[in-house]
Amino acid sequence: MVKYHKKYFLVFVLPTLLAFIVAFFVPFLLGIALSFTEFTTVIDAKWVGIKNYVTAFSNMDFINALLFTVKFAIVSVLTINFFAFLMALLLTRKIKGTNLFRTVFFMPNLIGGIVLGYIWQVILNGILFKFGVTITFKPEFGFWGLIILMNWQMIGYMMVIYIAGLQNIPRDVVEAAKIDGAGRFQLLRKITLPLVMPSVTICLFLTMSNSFKLFDQNLALTAGAPSRKTTMLALDIYNTFYGSVGSEGIGQAKAVVFTLIVAFVAIVQLRLTRKKEVEN
Known part of the structure; x- marks a missing residue:
């Protein structure tokens, strides 16, 4: 069986590998x-060295977008994982309608980012209008x-990911800890x-990567x-690249x-987290 796998290894790996390379x-x-x-197109590129990087880092809009994105990522990662884990703990207990709750809570993830952004713009502006302001105030x-x-x-x-992890915890370990007085x-x-x-x-990987790459919702x-002032990195790069002719190189550097x-x-x-897994 091992020889069979080795013999046809490239047959199965090659399509995926080629797709990854291309x-x-x-x-x-x-x-x-x-x-x-x-450059404006790939064929008319003119070498300028590190000029684009110097311009990018001397642009305060880029620095502000970087700081805003980092702050957003920290807060979103902490809040999402805290509430997701808390809800997972609640929904792994024997509560009526657990499957319905799981489905309802998961559904927002199926909605596109642009749609979500406009939905929440209407909701939040509807609340803020009562105070005479909008979300961009x-x-x-x-x-x-x-x-x-x-x-x-x-x-x-x-x-859902946390629920899967919680359900894989051996019950005998939990019962033994309870008997010991935990x-x-x-x-x-x-x-x-x-x-x-x-x-x-x-969960940390997914929330962190998605927070840094946020674009549709921000737009x-x-x-x-x-x-x-609320421009994130992905949106700043988009604005730079498509903002004016001649800024494509700067956008690419960003x-x-x-x-x-x-x-x-x-x-x-x-x-860090895998090291923690090994220690445990």
Whole structure:
């Protein structure tokens, strides 16, 4: 059986590998090369060295978008995972209508980002109109509007993953801890959390990567208003790349920096949480 698998390994791997190379790896390398050029199309690229990167980091809109995105990612990751885990704990208890609740909470994840953004723009503006303002009146309104939107969309999805992790905890381990006198908090800290760490790793990765890459919801909810103070990295790159002719190289440089930041954060998070899994 092992020899059979080795013999046909390339047959099964090659299509996926080719798709990865053509659709991701080659465009990624080409994107890095273009970030050091001025171009309007690939064939008219002119080498300018690190000029695009210097321009990108001297642009305060880019710096503000980076700081706004980091702040948003921290708050959204913490709130989404906290509430998702709390709901998972509640829905793994014997409560009537549990399956209905799981379905209802998961459904927002099936709605497209643009649609969600406009839905929540109408809802939040409907509330804020009573006070004579809109979601774009202050950056703080836009920030918390995005947090609420992201939580509403992602909590149900993360909850399902946490439920799967909680249901895989051996009942005999829990019962043994109860016999030894462990209370609810001790069970949570000593048994539940350590054994559900694989789910924590997945949920942290998904929420963090989605928070950094947020675009559709940002565009629909605030479009960066007021004065680009609620612009996230993905939207700032879009505005730079398509904002005016001649800024494509700068937009590409921002895109490379953005990719490296997301990759670095994801790798660090995965290493830390997987290390915690091994320790447990």
